[in-house]
Amino acid sequence: MYSPVLPTKPWFFITVALILILHAPKSVFGNDYSSCSRLFSCGSLEDIGYPFWGTDRPESCGFPGFGLTCRGDQVPEMTIEEVTYQVLEINNNTRNIRLARSDYWDNICPQYLRNTTLISGLAYSSDTQDIKLYYKCPSIPSTSSVLPTQFNCSINGADNIIGYFVTRSITDPLIGSDSLGTCNNSVMVPLSTSQVSTVEANPNSGNLTQALRDGFDLQWSADASTNCEPCLNSGGQCGQDINSAQFRCYCTNGTFPNNCNGTPLSPAA
Numbered sequence: 001m002y003s004p005v006l007p008t009k010p011w012f013f014i015t016v017a018l019i020l021i022l023h024a025p026k027s028v029f030g031n032d033y034s035s036c037s038r039l040f041s042c043g044s045l046e047d048i049g050y051p052f053w054g055t056d057r058p059e060s061c062g063f064p065g066f067g068l069t070c071r072g073d074q075v076p077e078m079t080i081e082e083v084t085y086q087v088l089e090i091n092n093n094t095r096n097i098r099l100a101r102s103d104y105w106d107n108i109c110p111q112y113l114r115n116t117t118l119i120s121g122l123a124y125s126s127d128t129q130d131i132k133l134y135y136k137c138p139s140i141p142s143t144s145s146v147l148p149t150q151f152n153c154s155i156n157g158a159d160n161i162i163g164y165f166v167t168r169s170i171t172d173p174l175i176g177s178d179s180l181g182t183c184n185n186s187v188m189v190p191l192s193t194s195q196v197s198t199v200e201a202n203p204n205s206g207n208l209t210q211a212l213r214d215g216f217d218l219q220w221s222a223d224a225s226t227n228c229e230p231c232l233n234s235g236g237q238c239g240q241d242i243n244s245a246q247f248r249c250y251c252t253n254g255t256f257p258n259n260c261n262g263t264p265l266s267p268a269a
C-alpha cells in the first residue's frame with residue numbers, strides 16, 4: 001500500500017543534516033579563540049601572531065591587509081597594494097617588519113613597474129630612504145661621474161630599455177640635469193639608509209639589487225600592542241571584526257570588545 005511517510009523521510013534527513021552542517025564549524029573546526037591561537041610559521045619566521053594572519057590563521061585574527069603567505073612552504077611573503085614582498089623579519093617587541101620586494105629580487109627590471117605604497121597601520125621606520133628608478137629614458141649624456149647611474153633592461157622581450165637610478169632627488173645639483181624628467185616611467189623603492197651609502201660608493205645595478213634584497217624596515221601601529229596586551233593577559237586571543245575593523249578579544253567563553261572580562265559581544269559556541 002502507498003505510504004505517505006516514505007516521501008517525507010529524505011526531507012527529514014536533509015533537514016537534520018543541514019542543521020548539523022550549519023552548527024558544525026564552531027564545534028568541529030573550532031571557534032575564533034582556537035583558530036587565533038594558531039600562529040603563522042614559514043621558513044625563518046616562526047610563531048607570528050596578531051596583528052598578522054595567513055595560512056591557518058583566519059583574517060579575523062589580525063589587521064586588514066596584514067595577511068602573510070608561504071611560497072613553496074619556504075618563503076614568507078606579504079602583498080601590499082599588488083606588490084609582493086618577502087618578509088625577512090618580524091620583531092614583536094619593536095613592532096618592526098623587514099620587507100624586500102620580491103619583484104626586484106633577481107634584478108632591477110621587473111615585468112610590471114609598480115611603486116611601493118603602504119596601507120593603513122604601517123609606516124616607514126626612520127632608517128629608510130627612497131631611491132628612484134627611471135625606465136624608458138632617452139640616452140642621457142653623462143655629465144656627472146657619480147649620478148645618475150645607467151642600467152639596461154629587456155622587459156617582456158621588449159627592446160633594450162634604458163634606465164637610470166638615483167639615490168637623491170633629481171633636483172639635487174649633483175645630478176646637474178633634469179633629463180630624467182623625460183623618462184616614460186619611474187618607480188620608488190625604499191632602502192635602508194646604510195645600504196644607500198653602499199650603493200652610492202659603488203653604483204651599479206648588481207649592487208643595487210643586493211641592497212634591495214637586504215630590505216627596509218616598517219613599523220606597525222602601536223594600537224596593536226595597546227589593544228592586544230589586556231586581552232592576552234586575561235587569557236584571550238586578539239583579533240578584529242573584519243567588517244567594522246574593530247578590535248576583538250576572543251575568549252573561551254565568548255567574544256569581547258577589550259578583554260575576557262565584562263559583557264561578551266557574543267557568547268561562546
Ligand SMILES: *[C@@H]1O[C@H](CO)[C@@H](O)[C@H](O)[C@H]1NC(C)=O
Pocket residue numbers: 046047048049092225228229232
Ligand atoms: C608577540 O607579542 C605578544 C604580546 O603583545 C605575545 O603574547 C606573543 O607571544 C608574542 N609573540 C612572539 C612570537 O614573540
Ligand SMILES: *[C@@H]1O[C@H](CO)[C@@H](O)[C@H](O)[C@H]1NC(C)=O
Pocket residue numbers: 113114115185186187188
Ligand atoms: C610612481 O610614483 C611616481 C611619483 O609619485 C609617479 O610619477 C610614477 O608614475 C609612479 N610609477 C608607477 C609605475 O606607478
Ligand SMILES: *[C@@H]1O[C@H](CO)[C@@H](O)[C@H](O)[C@H]1NC(C)=O
Pocket residue numbers: 136137138184
Ligand atoms: C615615451 O612615450 C612616448 C609616447 O608614448 C613615445 O613616443 C616615446 O618613444 C617613449 N620614449 C621611450 C624612451 O620609450
Ligand SMILES: *[C@@H]1O[C@H](CO)[C@@H](O)[C@H](O)[C@H]1NC(C)=O
Pocket residue numbers: 150151152160
Ligand atoms: C646599455 O646599452 C647601451 C647600448 O644600447 C650601451 O651603450 C650602454 O653601455 C649600456 N649600459 C650599461 C650600463 O650596460
Ligand SMILES: *[C@@H]1O[C@H](CO)[C@@H](O)[C@H](O)[C@H]1NC(C)=O
Pocket residue numbers: 198202204207210
Ligand atoms: C659593488 O660593485 C663593485 C664593482 O663595481 C664591487 O667591486 C663591489 O664589491 C660591490 N659592492 C658590494 C657591496 O656588493
Ligand SMILES: *[C@@H]1O[C@H](CO)[C@@H](O)[C@H](O)[C@H]1NC(C)=O
Pocket residue numbers: 234235251252253260261262263264
Ligand atoms: C571568561 O573566562 C575568563 C577566563 O578564561 C574569565 O576570566 C572571565 O571572567 C570570563 N568572563 C565572563 C564574562 O564570564
